[in-house]
Amino acid sequence: MLDALTHTLRRHPERPAVLGATRTGAVRVKATCGELADLADRYTAALLARGVAAGGTVGIAVRPGPHALAVMLAVHRLGARAAVLDPGAGPDVLRARLTLARPELVVADAAAQAAAGWARPLAGPLRLALPDLAELGPVATVGPRLPGCAPALDGGARSVRLPRCVDEDRDAVIVFTSGTTARPRAVVHTRSSLAAGMATVAELVQPQAGRPVLGGTFFVLVPSLASGAPVAMPARCLPVLSRQLHRLAPQATYLTPPRLRELLADGGRFTGRVWTGSAPASTELLTRIKRAGADEAWGVYALTELFPAAAIEQADKAAFTGDGDLVGA
The missing domain is CATH 3.40.50.980 (Rossmann fold)
Structure with missing residues (x-):
């Protein structure tokens, strides 16, 4: 890849390949x-x-x-x-x-x-x-x-x-x-395990050319750019990040659960599919994300040694009634 x-x-x-945001949330091309x-x-x-x-x-x-x-x-x-x-x-x-x-x-x-x-x-x-x-x-x-x-x-x-x-x-x-x-x-x-991990992300997310993706990690940048989708680096300032999401209307958003909770508390809105991991993603959090406008909300379970290991969408997670926490296929 x-x-x-x-x-x-x-x-x-x-x-445009890598995008940033001004203080007003306006899009600027970084490269x-x-x-x-x-x-x-x-x-x-x-x-x-x-x-x-x-x-x-x-x-x-x-x-x-x-x-x-x-x-x-x-x-x-x-x-x-x-x-x-x-x-x-x-x-x-x-x-x-x-x-x-x-x-x-x-x-x-x-x-x-x-x-x-x-x-x-x-x-x-x-x-x-x-x-x-x-x-x-x-x-x-x-x-x-x-x-x-x-x-x-x-x-x-x-x-x-x-x-x-x-x-x-x-x-x-x-x-x-x-x-x-x-x-x-x-x-x-x-090199082969890195390629396998990125191929798994690409197959799971299926980024479309020309539509922006918001996220900053290597596993976001490479599959998205290889598919022809520009990648926006998430703003550090919460109000700017909220405005950035509104201006970009990204096809996919990758943010950690704590960052998503901050956005939701600030009245943030989402578009497309939202992906979150690096910490437990509860059914309640994924449900709130969809109520805030996302088409789909995915929890990703990953290990440093294997990325990603499993993923599940909110509807399947909410329907699960067994013991423990369902992390997906």
Whole structure:
């Protein structure tokens, strides 16, 4: 699917790919398909120039968006591993993850780096917290730079011949989970398990070309963009998110149960199909979402090791009268 995504981006370079929102909820284009494809090529060349090759590990401490996706595509093309280092996990957790992953290079955006340095007192509202940059090892910046940031990933990179995408199965992504303990565990997805997970999402959601999807995770971005559907990154501010939903009228919306409860309490309205997971999705919550305008409301049960594992629509969940909580097929 990642290979299909690259072809789709090149086939329709003028189409919007990643969307954002202004404070009024108006739609703004953060990257077109062509811009995203070009960015992935630039990052591939830059990583290659820094010695990243098949079997290597690149830490990614970048908030969801065009730059994070472009880096992931570049790492995939080179056959390296992408270790997902959530900038909001906290310094102690990130130190433990770095110890497990041992990346040869960490790619971080400017906001995450500032939160580790001069802007640490201001980082709380952004939910960002990295260890001191010196603890991360070699660091490169993606996106706009701020004072004190590491050099740009693609700064000064010479034009190089881009390699063909590595096509054999190997480690692709390292995702971290604590399970039932406070100690992070590294879950390694291979290229084939990553492809299987994304194919499952595509078969379940069946995104339609040209109609926007709202959601920020890798498993939302790739299947949607590969199908020709632009993806809107959810606004962090609740009133803006509510206006964003109204303006976009997305065909599919992916948000966590706590975020959906906040929207419902704020009078938010939905369109199309709504998907939620990462926390228990009760029948009551799914019913409220449909009453707020959604055509369908789905609860997704997923594991870090297997994404997704099961899914169920509100009507089937509400009809279940047996013991326990029905998580679906």
